[in-house]
Amino acid sequence: MTAVKLLASTILNALGDVQSALVGKAVVLTDGKAGTVSNVWLDELHGMRISIDGHDGKWPISTIKFEQDTQKPWPTAPGQC
Structure with a gap:
């Protein structure tokens, strides 16, 4: 693989990781x-x-101050809330 293809592959892999x-x-x-x-x-x-849902536009990822999963963990035992 040429150096240019290797660099392009590295960048696209990083994009996929960030998307995930x-x-x-x-x-x-x-x-x-x-x-x-x-x-x-x-x-x-x-x-x-x-x-971001609900906002028009695109922002650099460097402007993220805080991130959190949107899925909340469910209680493991009945009665826990």
Whole structure:
């Protein structure tokens, strides 16, 4: 594999890893916007960017201040809430 193909493959693998890690997670951005990550893009000018449900636009992943899974764990025993 040529060096260019290897580099491209590394970048696309990183994009896939970030998509798996962020899509569906609740996030808060540094500007106060909050919501669930709906998609991740690779932008040739800005790097990786995210879109958030309920907000128009795309933001750099570097603006994520806090992230959390949106799925809540269910109680393991009856009566626990």
